[in-house]
Amino acid sequence: MNNFLRNGKGMLLAYDQGFEHGPSADFNDKNIDPNHILDIAVKGEFTGLVLHKGIAEKYYNGKVPLIVKLNGKTNLPRGEPLSTQICSVEQAISLGARGVGYTIYLGSAHESVMLQEFGEIQEDAHEEGLPAIAWIYPRGEAVKNDTAPEIVAYAARAGLEIGADAVKIKYTGAPDTFQWAVKAAGATKVFMSGGPKAQTDETFFSQVKGAMDAGATGLAVGRNVWQHQEPLKMASALKEIIFSGGAIQKALQLVVAQ
Amino acid sequence: MNNFLRNGKGMLLAYDQGFEHGPSADFNDKNIDPNHILDIAVKGEFTGLVLHKGIAEKYYNGKVPLIVKLNGKTNLPRGEPLSTQICSVEQAISLGARGVGYTIYLGSAHESVMLQEFGEIQEDAHEEGLPAIAWIYPRGEAVKNDTAPEIVAYAARAGLEIGADAVKIKYTGAPDTFQWAVKAAGATKVFMSGGPKAQTDETFFSQVKGAMDAGATGLAVGRNVWQHQEPLKMASALKEIIFSGGAIQKALQLVVAQ
Amino acid sequence: MNNFLRNGKGMLLAYDQGFEHGPSADFNDKNIDPNHILDIAVKGEFTGLVLHKGIAEKYYNGKVPLIVKLNGKTNLPRGEPLSTQICSVEQAISLGARGVGYTIYLGSAHESVMLQEFGEIQEDAHEEGLPAIAWIYPRGEAVKNDTAPEIVAYAARAGLEIGADAVKIKYTGAPDTFQWAVKAAGATKVFMSGGPKAQTDETFFSQVKGAMDAGATGLAVGRNVWQHQEPLKMASALKEIIFSGGAIQKALQLVVAQ
């Protein structure tokens, strides 16, 4: 994962929402444009950028280390979630990727399909010297609460067991329960999933701070940055928390700074 | 996609309806004959022709750039739509194709099968230097209205994310909503899907004009041309709108011209 | 298809019923023996013989051009029909085949499986220089009447679209409706499917005559020949209609001739 870390910490900009949620759910006239996001990634000094292969192929400029998400789905179909591979490790490398990502809906009736695909991807990626990063989201009828501490810890641990170099998991709501998830992940690095735009900056910063205090390696964030009125200030604030261990108040000041 | 563009715009003649809808639904004694369609494609100066492999193999004459549709289904089976691959990229090339097409029923319970197949096709096609064109039709029980603006925009965006060089999507009904879909598609070129024969020429021209004004690259049309009493005049009228940015009235005049 | 034609017409002897229907449904002590059928094929001057791989391997004598059926099923399972590949194109060639056959149950919930398998077979066969022949039978819950003109025409057209060199389809009941199916098939040659033994020879001859008059290339027949009391006379009568364009009355005379 060193490709995506600065002093052992990382801040990844995720931009797969156009496929996973649809453009109308998350985008406005500005952030619908991939170039706008790439710009934020560069100027915001993100340590990694997460794209599906199509956007990588047509927009990626090589300035921020690239993670290509190898699977994806829309949010249209009903039933148990299934996201299958749409890009090979080899193609990701040809697009400039220095890491690959894959989403596993743990608990889905189709869990075994995704675990098996990730198994092959992990082997391929390691043979090529790339880290394999797992987005592990417990979901499906069997999962009642996907931020319950034991469910998040399960996601983290599953990532370690299946050989993920890093996992992206949801925040549990409190540092002490998230710490257990970090512990469960062991040598697998933990990135907190940014999720939908928080109601206030303070709320979001306290989550990120909580995750970092609990031992997370970093944050994978999308909407909380590029849906923000001031994405670059938001990036500065997050860097303060993630890389400098700064306080929430300091981060808040950076957001409102002129 | 430059293989299929003239001054950056394109007009594709689609002729896969015999498989997708059956010959009795769409054809008469004349247009049931592939040679008749090929003739229209040449004389109507279309920039591309869309065929399944069987017709390509037995009729294609090399005069208009060819897109081979790599998957297909009949409209007979009930249940969630699934269209699987029946032609390889390699075979398409051997038939003279300069681009390949594939239909994805976004939102179908079988969405993942089609996304995965397209993923491999896209990789193969790009390795061979061919564009991969996605017919993206949201369909299935989960899709209530397949021309709703947010659904059409989702189709367009999915095309970009999965690496389609062009998408064929339905018209939303108005230029401003279609513009959002074009924006969502980003660097992926947008072709409006012609659909079933419009009630009047004016209706159809206003859709095409709306799509072009909204930023579409062109039109993929079948029935509105070859079911028309005057296919070549219809082609002239459409060229006026697509390539010359002409007005609807001008197009209407070309259709009735002697 | 020239391997299986004489002066542009063909008469194929089909003998896959032991697998498709079971021996007790169709056979008697005589026609249960493949050697008896091979004898009829030779003496009756058929232009092709259709066998599954097992009978081809153990009985075929090289005297009549061979089509190996590459898929098959029994009539025992309930539910939507599915017939999967049991013989490769390569194995068929090693058994002496000069053409390959495959059955597609159009409209079945498993339609896509068969379309996909045929797609690969068609590509393989053409690479090897062999024609690919599709038995296209619309069937399954979605198909109410499998001899309805528009359904038969759909079968014919699907054959053309997916690259079949010939299709075997059911008779529609009248020359004018069958003519539409032949037209739909375009450059794909149409063979009328003989089906179960007709109540009278005259009935069957009028069907064959109707199909030939409608433009069919020929007939693929089994039970109406080898369940007949006089298979060789039946063959002579059919040759009269198929190759010489003879009248039904003339054919009837040949059957009763000493």
Added chain:
Amino acid sequence: MNNFLRNGKGMLLAYDQGFEHGPSADFNDKNIDPNHILDIAVKGEFTGLVLHKGIAEKYYNGKVPLIVKLNGKTNLPRGEPLSTQICSVEQAISLGARGVGYTIYLGSAHESVMLQEFGEIQEDAHEEGLPAIAWIYPRGEAVKNDTAPEIVAYAARAGLEIGADAVKIKYTGAPDTFQWAVKAAGATKVFMSGGPKAQTDETFFSQVKGAMDAGATGLAVGRNVWQHQEPLKMASALKEIIFSGGAIQKALQLVVAQ
């Protein structure tokens, strides 16, 4: 099949019941031991021995020609029967097999899976010069009576059509109906399936005699030999019927002989 015949007849010892039925259903302290069975196979002068790969690998001594069963299942799962491949033709050969076996549950909703796997196995086996033997058992909800004459004949015929060199089928209950099955099998050799231990030796001998009189090539037997108090005498008695055409009475004498 000559690998497994003596003067054109065969007597195969089957020992796959530990997997197919479980050890507690069929075994006692003696016959649970594969060495005991191998001993019977040698001393009883069986012409072939049928084992799954595990027992072949750990026990087979090369003394009796070996058939490795390539698929298997337990009798635990409910629903339509499905038995999939667990050993390749190549591995079977490496274990010393001179023939391969495969079970097809004809009529099962999963029939197509097994027909397809057997298709590939048959091709592989013939390329390697080995016979492919099909255990064909009609089973599943669609099959009301698996020893009905027309069902047994269907099994036999299916074996011929798919290229089996021999089929193992159940006895129909009478020589005349079994004769029809043998006829249906044509050039494919028919082995009667021994089945569960018969109530009396006489009952079993009359079945075997009936099958042989009907033209069977031999018997594949397990429980009726190794569950018998005197397996070797039982083997002698069966040899009398199978290889010498002896009468039931003579066989009965051999069983009780000191």
Added chain:
Amino acid sequence: MNNFLRNGKGMLLAYDQGFEHGPSADFNDKNIDPNHILDIAVKGEFTGLVLHKGIAEKYYNGKVPLIVKLNGKTNLPRGEPLSTQICSVEQAISLGARGVGYTIYLGSAHESVMLQEFGEIQEDAHEEGLPAIAWIYPRGEAVKNDTAPEIVAYAARAGLEIGADAVKIKYTGAPDTFQWAVKAAGATKVFMSGGPKAQTDETFFSQVKGAMDAGATGLAVGRNVWQHQEPLKMASALKEIIFSGGAIQKALQLVVAQ
């Protein structure tokens, strides 16, 4: 299996529970750490260590012979159990494995998937000179009691039939019934599955003693060791029973020894 035996007996430390049950179900602050477990494995003189590929890759130190579990699942999804392959034999070898493990849920509606995967793994492993070890757990709606003697014996026998070099099965509750399972396994070595932490040490020791007396080769244990207050004393006690044939009382003394 000699890689994992000492004087013909074996004691394997299993640590796949973080994936199979989740970290919160089985772990505390200490045993959540793989290094802690590796330490126990070394100091406790275990003859083998069982890990999933992720932990093997990031923690394994080469000190205790390694078995990599090649499949896995979480306990989240409902329905019939299915655990599919997430690591290849080749990758396991590259991680230092000297044996591979695979879980089969015998009786599950997906039994055939796992039997087939194990079939290929077993062939691969033996080609590479590695033992293939099967965790055989009868489970699913069809299995009422997974420790019933005939069910455990079925698991053992299935292991032998499919070529497992060792099986891990549950204890039946009594030595005489477990002896039958050991007999059913024949040349396949039997390891008793430790299962959840027993209520008292005596209970657990009497199970292990019972299994060893019944002919087991050893024990695969996890929670009863590393959830114990004194894991190393527990290991000493188990070694006494397994390798020295010691009495339960002696084992109990070793646990409480200072």
